[in-house]
Structures are given as structure tokens and as C-alpha cells.
Amino acid sequence: MIFQCEIKYNAFGSERQHQPLSLLEGVPLAEHRSTIIDIVIDPVNRLFECEDCDLKKENNILRSELAYWKSMHQKAKERESLYILERKTLQARIKQLGDMVFAQSSEKNVGKSGESSDNNKPKRKRGKQKGTPGHGRRKHKNLPVINEDYDLSEDEKNCPFCHLPFLPGFGIEESEVVEVDVKAHIRRIRRKRYIRGCACANVPAVITAKGPAKLIPRSVYGDSIWIEILLDKYYTFRPTHRLIQSLELSGLDIPAGTITDGLKRLLPFFKPVYEAIIIHNRTASHWHADETRWMVFSPVEGKIGYRWYLWVFESADSVVFIMDKTRSSTVPDKHFKEVVQGFLSVDRYAAYKVIAKDGRIVLVFCWAHVRRDFIVVAKGYPILEEWAMDWVQDIGALYQLNEKRLETEIDSSERIQAQLNLENAMVDMAQKRDEQLQQSTLHPACEKVLKSLGNHWNGLTLFVDHPELPMDNNSAERKLRGPVTGRKNFYGSGAEWSGTLSAIMFTIFQTLSLWNINPKTWLQFFFRACAENGSSVPDDLSHFLPWAMDEEMKQILKLPPCFDDTS
Numbered sequence: 001m002i003f004q005c006e007i008k009y010n011a012f013g014s015e016r017q018h019q020p021l022s023l024l025e026g027v028p029l030a031e032h033r034s035t036i037i038d039i040v041i042d043p044v045n046r047l048f049e050c051e052d053c054d055l056k057k058e059n060n061i062l063r064s065e066l067a068y069w070k071s072m073h074q075k076a077k078e079r080e081s082l083y084i085l086e087r088k089t090l091q092a093r094i095k096q097l098g099d100m101v102f103a104q105s106s107e108k109n110v111g112k113s114g115e116s117s118d119n120n121k122p123k124r125k126r127g128k129q130k131g132t133p134g135h136g137r138r139k140h141k142n143l144p145v146i147n148e149d150y151d152l153s154e155d156e157k158n159c160p161f162c163h164l165p166f167l168p169g170f171g172i173e174e175s176e177v178v179e180v181d182v183k184a185h186i187r188r189i190r191r192k193r194y195i196r197g198c199a200c201a202n203v204p205a206v207i208t209a210k211g212p213a214k215l216i217p218r219s220v221y222g223d224s225i226w227i228e229i230l231l232d233k234y235y236t237f238r239p240t241h242r243l244i245q246s247l248e249l250s251g252l253d254i255p256a257g258t259i260t261d262g263l264k265r266l267l268p269f270f271k272p273v274y275e276a277i278i279i280h281n282r283t284a285s286h287w288h289a290d291e292t293r294w295m296v297f298s299p300v301e302g303k304i305g306y307r308w309y310l311w312v313f314e315s316a317d318s319v320v321f322i323m324d325k326t327r328s329s330t331v332p333d334k335h336f337k338e339v340v341q342g343f344l345s346v347d348r349y350a351a352y353k354v355i356a357k358d359g360r361i362v363l364v365f366c367w368a369h370v371r372r373d374f375i376v377v378a379k380g381y382p383i384l385e386e387w388a389m390d391w392v393q394d395i396g397a398l399y400q401l402n403e404k405r406l407e408t409e410i411d412s413s414e415r416i417q418a419q420l421n422l423e424n425a426m427v428d429m430a431q432k433r434d435e436q437l438q439q440s441t442l443h444p445a446c447e448k449v450l451k452s453l454g455n456h457w458n459g460l461t462l463f464v465d466h467p468e469l470p471m472d473n474n475s476a477e478r479k480l481r482g483p484v485t486g487r488k489n490f491y492g493s494g495a496e497w498s499g500t501l502s503a504i505m506f507t508i509f510q511t512l513s514l515w516n517i518n519p520k521t522w523l524q525f526f527f528r529a530c531a532e533n534g535s536s537v538p539d540d541l542s543h544f545l546p547w548a549m550d551e552e553m554k555q556i557l558k559l560p561p562c563f564d565d566t567s
Contacts, residue, residue, distance in 0.1 A: 092380025184252035213531035223527040234505035237486030274504040284315035286343045288476035295492025296499040319510040323503040329354035365459035368472035515546035
């Protein structure tokens with residue numbers, strides 16, 4: 001048999017050429033099998049093995065690249081999920097801010113869960129409802145009465161047909177009209193002078209009678225002008241230029257610079273009263289605290305910008321406002337530095353948490369702010385509205401249970417049962433919070449709110465063991481409502497002393513309001529006392545501090561009734 005082959009193969013990039021085999025004639029195949037395998041079969045196998053190495057090498061490269069691109073794809077998906085979450089969060093924030101600016105302030109239309117269950121019930125109109133008893137006209141019995149008599153003319157007293165006179169004495173028909181007559185006038189002080197009628201050297205040649213004492217020496221404006229300015233600016237929160245315009249209608253023209261100078265000269269009179277209120281405020285055991293921004297357009301070394309902060313600390317019988325450059329914990333820390341123990345109702349601002357680290361001040365957190373968190377989630381994420389409104393209803397139930405507890409008498413069986421119901425509700429709410437936090441599918445916005453609820457739980461549950469503590473900090477926010485109105489109207493203060501005067505007057509007026517004292521009458525008595533004391537503050541301020549004055553003085557300074565009690 002004759003075998004002839006020509007093999008060309010490429011192994012690892014090298015090319016080999018085999019020449020034709022020798023002719024084998026008459027030679028058995030078995031004797032040359034090994035030779036044929038070595039010459040023909042082995043090179044083919046080596047060829048396949050080399051191609052398999054290339055495939056394996058390429059496969060390993062592709063596998064490594066596959067793992068790399070898989071990891072890159074996973075990272076891209078994670079980034080995408082973060083971007084989606086961030087976009088939804090920003091959209092929720094935009095919706096929240098839009099609602100704050102443009103939506104209604106009422107929360108009664110927050111969601112379907114908060115609406116009334118009776119959908120067929122017609123919407124209630126504002127004002128007095130048809131069929132309900134009215135209150136009648138107000139009877140202003142506290143106002144003085146000026147009688148005005150009206151009679152018929154001489155021609156009208158006779159019959160127009162027979163000209164016989166009408167008979168008098170049938171009675172008088174009376175009606176009342178409430179009027180306000182505000183007009184400026186000049187008090188002309190006329191002091192009599194006498195000439196010495198003797199030759200005594202120690203007697204002046206001309207003796208002049210003493211005039212009335214003045215609060216501000218050599219000022220042409222009396223106490224009533226300054227009382228009107230103080231009440232208009234710091235009690236009704238109206239800008240001074242509007243007061244100037246209204247006074248011009250009464251014929252009085254006062255320059256704005258004169259008012260500014262007068263207010264600056266009045267500041268020292270109120271500082272001792274302000275300091276006395278601060279000292280008394282620190283003797284309490286429970287306070288409400290809050291703060292808001294206030295613009296003071298006066299450069300301060302080391303401070304950038306003009307934003308200051310107005311702090312309020314309210315106790316049961318006093319209110320203290322403090323104007324400060326910062327919003328740091330140094331302000332409440334300084335105010336409560338001498339306090340041994342007490343409760344402080346606040347929001348969750350970090351500055352209050354700093355002063356509570358030493359244990360002297362125990363923070364009572366506000367449930368209204370917690371409720372607001374869920375309202376924000378409901379407004380920002382429509383898909384979570386039902387979940388959030390369910391929590392809002394639970395918080396509302398806590399308020400109702402606490403009100404029912406406070407309506408019962410202490411140590412009564414009703415109080416014990418109401419206390420038990422409130423404690424059970426708190427346990428159920430804590431359990432509900434923990435169960436939802438363990439859910440793997442919980443939305444990040446829900447998780448954030450529930451974690452905040454858990455972090456502040458100790459301060460939120462203090463009212464359960466201390467019924468005298470309120471559930472919220474609304475009282476402090478209400479005290480700031482008036483100053484915030486003033487801040488919007490006259491846009492802060494133009495100087496540091498003006499900001500200080502604002503805090504002092506807010507303190508005095510709102511403290512007097514807690515005691516039902518008329519601030520106008522108080523200012524009249526206080527200014528007279530200062531004027532008679534040589535234009536300085538009296539040493540004894542007990543007549544002007546509500547907690548120190550006697551009952552007779554309280555009755556004199558008491559706010560007048562707006563209408564009769566029986567009306």
C-alpha cells in the first residue's frame with residue numbers, strides 16, 4: 001500500500017510543512033502503524049490542542065470581562081435607584097413647599113382619610129347657622145355716656161292740618177350709637193409767677209409754680225403720644241410710618257426721626273422691668289420655648305449678614321423674649337443656667353438637646369410636629385397618603401384620650417380608667433412603629449419618620465406620667481405669632497438697640513396679657529411713676545409686676561370688659 005500525505009498546520013503561530021512520504025511497497029501496515037501515528041495523527045492532535053488553548057484563553061478573557069460588566073451594571077442600577085429616590089424626594093419637597101406657599105393653610109382637606117365619613121352631608125357655611133340662637137348686640141356698659149337731646153322744631157310741634165299743639169310728656173325714645181373720637185390737642189402749661197415782696201437774700205426775685213413732671217425732660221410730646229406709639233408698634237405690630245399717616249389725619253405731624261429718638265430714650269425705663277420678668281421666669285418648673293428669625297440691620301464684628309433670632313421662653317405666668325445674634329444653644333443655656341430642675345416643651349431642634357445633656361432640663365417633645373411629619377409625607381407622596389393619614393388619626397386619638405383624662409377628677413375611678421386607656425394606646429403605637437420598621441418594603445420616607453418617632457419617644461411620652469405637661473408646643477408658637485406679624489410688617493429692626501427694645505416690649509406686653517392687665521393703663525401708671533421719680537425708674541417695682549402687685553392695683557389695671565357677661 002502506498003501512503004502519501006502533505007500536512008500543513010499552524011500551532012502557536014508557527015507553520016510547519018511535511019514533505020511526501022516514501023513509497024512503501026509490499027510492506028504490511030501494522031509494521032508501520034507507529035510511524036504513521038507519529039507522522040500523521042500526533043500533529044493533528046497537537047493542532048486541536050493548540051486551538052483549544054486559544055479558545056480557553058479567549059473564554060477566560062470573556063468571562064473576566066463578563067464579571068466586570070456585570071459589576072458595572074449593578075453599580076449603574078444602584079445609582080439609578082438612588083437618583084430615582086432622590087428625584088421622588090425632591091418632587092415631594094417641591095410639592096410641600098408649593099403647598100406652604102399656595103395651598104390652603106387648613107389641613108381638613110389633606111387626604112381622603114381625613115375627610116368626613118358622611119359624604120352626603122352638605123358643606124357647612126361660615127358664620128351664624130340658621131336656626132341657632134344669636135348672641136344679641138353687645139352692651140358697652142363700660143363706656144361713658146354723653147346724652148344728646150333732639151326735639152321737634154316749633155312748626156313741627158303743631159298739627160299740620162288744624163294747627164293745634166301736640167301734647168308733651170309721652171316719654172322719650174332712646175337709642176345708642178358707639179363712637180370713637182380721637183383728636184390731638186395741645187396741653188398749654190400755665191405756671192403762675194410771683195415777685196418777691198421782701199428783702200430776704202435767700203428768696204429768688206421771681207417765684208414760679210411747679211409744672212407737671214415730665215417723662216422725657218424738655219420734650220414737647222406727652223405720655224399719651226409715646227403710649228400710642230408703643231402700643232401701635234409692639235402690641236398691634238403695625239409699622240411706625242402707618243401710625244404717622246393716621247396721626248396726620250388727626251392734624252398731628254410727627255417726624256419719623258423724632259419717634260426714633262424718643263423710643264431710644266425710653267429704652268432705659270423698661271430694662272429693670274424686663275430683668276425682673278426674666279428672674280421670675282426662671283423660678284418656674286415648666287416652660288415652652290421656640291425661636292424665629294429677626295432682621296437687625298446693624299453690622300456686627302465677626303458676623304456675616306443681618307439675620308438675628310428672637311427666642312421666647314414662656315412659663316405659666318410670664319413670657320420672656322430674647323434677641324440674639326445666634327441660634328445656638330448658648331441662648332437657652334444662659335437663660336436656664338441657674339435652673340435646678342424643670343421641664344421644657346420644645347420642637348426637635350438640636351440646640352435644646354444640648355442643654356438637656358446634664359439632666360437639669362428634661363425635654364418634652366411636641367406631638368404637633370410629629371403629626372406634621374406624617375402630613376408632609378401624605379402631601380409629598382400620594383402613594384403613601386393612606387399610610388400617613390392612618391398615623392395622623394392615631395395621633396388624634398391620643399389627643400382625645402388625654403383630654404378625657406384631664407376632664408376627670410384626680411384619684412377618681414374615671415381618672416384611673418382614662419390613664420389606663422392612654423397607656424395602652426401608647427403601647428400599641430410603639431408596637432405598630434416597631435413592626436413597620438421591620439418591614440423590608442418600607443418606603444424610605446416612612447422609615448425616616450418612624451425612626452424620628454422612635455428617637456424622640458422618651459420625650460414624647462412624658463405627658464403620660466405628668467398630666468400637667470401639654471402634648472405640644474403650640475403655646476410658644478402662638479406667642480411668636482404676633483412678633484412674626486410685626487417682622488413682616490416693619491421688616492425687623494434698624495439698629496441693635498431697636499431689636500433689644502422690641503424683645504423687651506414683647507416681653508412686657510405678653511406677660512401683662514397673661515394676667516389680664518390692660519397694657520395702656522399699665523403704661524400710664526408706669527410713666528407717671530417714672531416722671532414723678534425724676535425721669536428715672538422707681539426703686540420699688542412691685543406695683544408694676546403682676547405677681548407682686550396687690551389686688552387693688554390689679555383691679556385698677558384690669559382689662560375693661562368688651563361686653564356684658566349676660567350678652
